[in-house]
Amino acid sequence: MLSAPTLRSVSSRRRWLAAGVAAVLVLGIAAVGYANVADVPRGVTVLGIQIGGRTRAEAADALRAGLAARSERLAKPLTVHIADENATVQPEDVGLTVDVDATIDAAAATARNPLTALASIFGRDAEVEPVVGVDGTRLMAALTPAAAKVGTAMTMPAITFAGTTPTAVHPKAGRGLDPASTADAVRAAWLRADDVTVPLTEIAPVSTTADVDRLLAELATPAVAGPVTVTTDKGTLTATPKAIAASLVIDADAEGRLTPHVDEKKLRAALSTELAKVETQPKNASVSADGGAPKVVASTGGVLVDAAQLAKDLLPVLPLGTARSVRAAMKTVEPGTTDGELAKLGIREQVSSFTTRFSGGLGTARSKNIVQIAKEVDGAIVQPGETFSLNGRTGVRGYDEGYSDAPVIMEGKLVPGVGGGASQFTTTLFNAAYYAGLKDIEHKPHSYYFSRYPAVIESTIFYPDLDLKFQNTTDHGILIDTSYTKDSITVSMWSTKVYDSVTTEYGAKRDIRQPEEKTLKAGPDCIATAGSEGFTQDAWRVLRKDGKVVQRDRFTWTYDPEPTYTCGR
Structure with a gap:
């Protein structure tokens, strides 16, 4: 049995304890009220930026100002490790940003937490995590090339047709990046580290x-x-x-x-x-x-x-x-172009025309390809200031689009390839634009010199990597007109003449190199060639107006010597 003094001692401690709890509760309630004078409690920081004791709008302004002061750090590239491969991610390219409004919402929500209020009373900061956004699609596009080197691609499900016979392509899992977890890892690391490791996981097609x-x-x-x-x-x-x-x-x-x-x-x-x-x-x-x-x-x-x-x-x-x-x-x-539109654009006379020739008549696959691409370009209108793209005009040039196999240059030799002959039309179109005085934006001459084309001022094409682009720098519209015969293709430009004449002045060939002789394995892929010498040459486009030279454009190209290929047994 406890003695009377002992009972009084326990009772006294209980009273003191109850009083202490009450004091803490009162202090907490007072602190909450103190902290809630503003939308964002006092003492709240984001990335060390003080935003507390302010309205939402004021806090947002303070956060934006603080982020602007850290712009160099926020723009710093992030290295992403994927197994043995690395990828460098530019924050701006993948949409890495601090979502200011969402971060302020999170900061304002701390007002409901008594501990935040107590911290502000005692002069302690309460750090709130910034809400970070990222464009998942752009992030995956940036990381996919590196991931593809160390991962394995999924076999996508499909059903293909050989003639009218359907064949099932069953799916198979691969190893790659999970978009959600990859985005989470990048968001978490961006503001705190220079690099981050994301794992490869098993990825399987949705359809089974x-x-x-x-x-x-x-x-x-x-x-x-x-x-x-x-x-x-x-x-x-x-x-x-x-x-x-x-x-x-x-x-x-x-x-x-x-x-x-x-x-x-x-x-x-x-x-x-x-x-x-x-x-x-x-x-x-x-x-x-x-x-x-x-x-x-x-x-x-x-x-x-x-x-x-x-x-x-x-x-x-x-x-x-x-x-x-x-x-x-x-x-x-409705037609793509009306006669009224042509009149308004000043399309009234031929300003250039260029023709190249081919052999074999219109029955060969190569000739058919030339005619096919010519038909797709015929009637195109290039507005003043507009840049024309040949790949953009035709899109993919494959079997489904009416193209056939004909010789193309692949890995330094002629082999059968879909769309062979398109380069001859490209050269013809390039020269028509060249002699119309239009601005060259993109073109690439062939690796080897072909006598059917003018040296240097010619162009190849390969979808989608190599394109032909030129810009209409005149004040008038341009109509591209194509026509063909059994052995030639012609491209003409119709507009209003700007220059009196456009001519070409050639420099002498230099660094001339002779072709090697090589033997290829006989078969359908072997195409014998006579070879051609390699050389470097300059061509100057000279534009004259009102009897004076107003512009000289230099074009230079180095041709490789084309080997003399023979087909063995």
């Missing part, structure tokens, strides 16, 4: 083998089981199994999710003969010099099948198998 097999059975196989009847106001068309197979695309997006669709461009190409029965093509305004003085040929509108809508409407009927039909709408299509 079962998904592929299901689409093979439910869509791809019945899709080509028979034709589809397409009805229009102008007549009836037939989409054959071959046309369906050529336009039905069953592939995956970047995450490996199967996305079946009918490709509008491929559908139009596959149905070209059928569409010609019901369509009237629009005709752009053009300039003709037939019979003497140039004149504008008026444009006309056209009526075409709405291929975009047809592609969408066709997909749902493909799983039905046989006895299928779909209705296609017709739409009025």
